[in-house]
Amino acid sequence: MPELPEVETVRDGLERHVLGRGVTAVDVRRAYSVRRHEAGPLDLVGRLRGRTLTAAARRGKFLWLLLDEPEEGGDALLVHLGMSGQLLVRHEAAVEQAAGHPHLRVRIGLDDGSVLDFVDQRTFGHLSVHELVATPDGAAGGAGSPLAAVPGPVAHIARDLLDPALDRGALVAAVRARRTGIKRALLDQTTVSGVGNIYADEGLWRARLHFDRPTAALTRAEVGRALDGAREVMAEALAQGGTSFDALYVNVNGQSGYFDRSLAVYGQEGRPCPRCGTLVRRDAFMNRSAYTCPSCQPRPRRPRP
């Protein structure tokens, strides 16, 4: 599934391939894929047609394309890829060849004859148009952090771990102020964004912390290790997968082979921990999974109250 590194790869690909292009047509094949655009598919089409794509931005797993001739404060096409979403630029013969793709949800025609296709098998992803709002980023950025203009639905999303403006000290404090387990805190988008199940588990393994350790009882150093671990794994994945947009066009979905080789615990139930050889364990967690090394990441003695 697209995690933050894949979303950043897509953003980078959009920046290099569709900026400056004008929107000539929008074909919404499945209304569910634009469900977050409250005024409906026809309104979405009207707000995009004739506009020019002027910038590609991202926060966490949300990405957006800024639109020209802004209204007061500007507006943008907001995209979330969900579990299986892809944004694909198609040229020439590929435009027609892909027109019948079974999972093509929205097709955006561009003024050079190419199209930007939103393909999404499991339909958790969505597109919508929103005006930009200013956010003080109090959740993670703290006082003195730069203001940011983001689409309305992103206003409550904290800065992500790859954001240069992230205030690490304030984030550590915010995590320790929570009354929950460390993995829940890492996955809470209002505290820090962009950390999904994979990077939470890998970051906690690097930090040698069990996912259910209470945040309030962790030291600043321990929280810092968990955040740094997640950030480092994401940065490494980004470095490995950064060319997939150019190379494939058909697949910006993270299937570069990186995960097969590099994941220490995620999806590795029953296989040896790369650090100590103890077999990796899977636990049910938040309607999904949590993977740990039982030796490196011992379970807290007392469960959280």
Next chain:
DNA sequence: ACCGGTCCCTGTTAGC
């Protein structure tokens, strides 16, 4: 205000 549980959706795989 904060926290935890539930649900949305579809295709693949495991199990009986």
Next chain:
DNA sequence: TGCTAACAGGGACCGG
């Protein structure tokens, strides 16, 4: 072989 259930999971939403 054919069916059902489990699973993948970010984020909106809701009740306590």
